[in-house]
Amino acid sequence: QSGINTHKIATGIIHFDTVDSTNSYAKSIAEGQQTGTVIISEEQVGGRGRMGRQWSSPRGEGIFMSIILKPKISPLEGSKLTQIAAAAVCQAIRKVTGLEAKIKWPNDIVIEGKKVCGILTEMSAELNEVHYLVVGIGVNVNNTDLPDEIKDKATSLKVQLGKDINRRDVVCAIINLFEPLYDDFVQDGTLEKTIEICRKESAVLGKSIIILQKDMEVKAKAIEITNEGLLKVQYEDGREDMIISGEVSIRGE
Ligand code: BTN
Structure with missing residues (x-):
């Protein structure tokens, strides 16, 4: 229909x-x-x-x-x-x-x-x-x-x-x-x-995630999706970063 x-x-x-x-x-x-x-x-x-x-x-x-x-x-x-x-x-x-x-x-x-x-x-x-x-x-x-x-x-x-x-x-x-x-x-x-x-409908905002980039795995918290569609994260040492959806993938902790 x-x-x-x-x-x-x-x-x-x-x-x-x-x-x-x-x-x-x-x-x-x-x-x-x-x-x-x-x-x-x-x-x-x-x-x-x-x-x-x-x-x-x-x-x-x-x-x-x-x-x-x-x-x-x-x-x-x-x-x-x-x-x-x-x-x-x-x-x-x-x-x-x-x-x-x-x-x-x-x-x-x-x-x-x-x-x-x-x-x-x-x-x-x-x-x-x-x-x-x-x-x-x-x-x-x-x-x-x-x-x-x-x-x-x-x-x-x-x-x-x-x-x-x-x-x-x-x-x-x-x-x-x-x-x-x-x-x-x-x-x-x-x-x-x-x-x-x-x-x-985000499955990651506010959650602890692991960012996989090349061979590296980094723990972070997903804190915001910006108006441009980037993911703002905070690492364990308190530093904040903006991630572009290129060759990265994330998974729950
Ligand atoms: C991913 O999660 O890794 C992306 C998967 C994308 C699959 C689709 S199926 C239609 C289109 N043709 C492909 O060969 N891949 C995408």
Whole structure:
């Protein structure tokens, strides 16, 4: 019953039965596409996560989609698109399933502390100009048999809800909720609504976390998400720092 009602995002959709990675495919065609083109696949045989990890992408069970975007922004702002996507997916899961989805800054959606969605934003840019961004979204929807190595850290909507979920409803909700947040950002450069959601639904604010950067692990407390979408933390020695959502990941202590 719920269709897509957007003006720009997903006015073009490319649907695959199988593909290596929707992000890789999106990057290969992005130059010739308009902003908003969505690539979606029933399965991925080379699904990619952050930090060179694999993303388990079994046929028909999850959502594997990528959005091609061409905002006129500086490359430094690229990570803001991840925040917009996280806010949209979090709201979409809540709306369709009623589950208490939370955002684990910068790019994971979790339910009861377990990951249900990851976001991989990739960018092609010169010094001050973004050519395009690809925002890749992977959601565990009807998965029941998650790979052993992620079983205690990951879950799916079906595992949490105890029944099958219509993947199309979730895709439509993500797209419909993404567009207004994205429009706000490209029109006036601010992230007000996005950050409001990221703060309200944060799984990390006020908590002790461990920041993993390269090979280092540092303990800190997450104290604020700034209007720019950065995470303000305080280390054990009292020093404060601002973290950009590049190659970092965090976990609970
Ligand atoms: C992460 O948490 O490490 C990010 C996972 C991103 C997975 C999605 S699935 C659709 C898109 N295509 C990919 O190859 N990866 C992203």
